[in-house]
Amino acid sequence: MSSDRKQSIPDTVDLGLQSDCGSCFGLCCVALPFAASADFAIDTDLRTRGFSGCTVFDCFGAGQKVSQVTFGGQDWRQAPGTARQMFDVFPVMRQLHELLWYLAEALTLPAARPVHADLRTALEKTERFTCGSAQELAELDVPAHRGEVNTLLLRTSELVRRAVPGRKKERRGADLMGARLKGAGLRGANLRGACLIAADLTGADLRTADLIGADLRDADLGGADLTGALFLTQAQLNAAKGDAATRLPAALSRPAHW
Template identity: 80%
Template sequence: MSSPHESPLPDTADPALRSDCASCFGLCCVALPFAASADFALDKDAGTPCPNLRTDFRCGIHTRLRERGFSGCTVFDCFGAGQKVSQVTFGGRDWRGAPETARQMFEVFPVMRQLHELLWYLSEALTLPAARPVHAALRAAREKTEGLTRGGAGELAALDVPAHRDEVNALLLRTSELVRAAVPGRKKQRRGADLMGARLKGADLRGACLRGACLIAADLTGADLRTADLIGADLRDARLAGADLTGALFLTQAQIDAARGDAATALPPSLTRPAHW
């Protein structure tokens, strides 16, 4: 899955880690809960179909989600977990046609999503030359994670996901340290920091650790985020106009979709500039 030009992100042509809604039974629209907020227009319990979900498992307001108050749906990414659960774990049996599968299918989907997210990060880490000292361990972790995704529904539902995430995260953290060590100068350590609304316009954040940082509505206009570790960072409504995110570590499409950039925002080659920018 490595890019031939050592891209900092996994190969976007790989369908296994990309959402394929046409092969999914609308699992994100059913299995997950909604809370009425700026992201969702209504409350919805886990396991309850969204009222906008059609009988063919398509969204009835797909082209109008933002204007109808469902911007949260536009930034969700299952990393291909939806089609994996629908077509592999449950062998193409949908929860409407086989209602006895519904409860377990909805339990398994969030587990599969976390495993596929880890596969995305592990695949990216394996493209990074600076991480070669841990490539063997990363490959082993990816093989183990892929093996877990092939388990039966009962095995997946019973999986200790936090324990597995901790195991993988240790490798991803080491990967981040190895890559960022090549950036000259002192790197900012803002892991898990509350930077909501922070004024970071033009900031030099090269090689910074922003893992899990809250950057909601932060002003990152023109900021240099090259080789910054952004795994788990909340970029909702963050202003990225003119920012340089080339080479940013563990950045996902969902994070970019949730932010506000412009034509001058420099993105990694494997991410797509959102249409609403």
């Protein structure tokens, strides 16, 4: 890949994938089907008051995109007639922005170079969808588009993990709730969609593991090595437990509550 090509790859800031709650009309509180639970203490300092679900949720910038672009800054609270449509569009936009996040990451991975052209095409297509009208977004076949993108992300994962020496564990979609995986060798493992709620992953080697969609709520990542973990998001980290010894991908931040 040429240096010009590398420089043309948009990052998460360029794509507006960083949440800006000040530019949103509180859509995550009113537009998503959250129910009162241990994570969302009521249906609408958050962590200390019991709102841990709110602190780990990430809209990937979808909230401000819907508020300021799709609806041109028209607040549903001042224009109640827009509320229903805005609430319907927000979950669609969030899914598209999440896909943009994964595609942008995939384009930074040298091992995925064989599919970079297809990844870029998918990213540009997804970005065009996010700029559509409210009606176009509401009518979008999101599952079909996710399927297309997922095929590319799977190929990306295979290409990157193939370079990891040794036999890789295949635990896609596995039920590992509460599993004792202290010090486990999971380098290059496929943990896509795995349930790792409250799992003990202290000191585990998760380098280059595929963690897309893995549920890390209350998982203990103390001292774990997540360097180069694939498709890990800030929301997943925020939902987990960790410490100063946990090694993270460069693009992500250590949660304040660790």
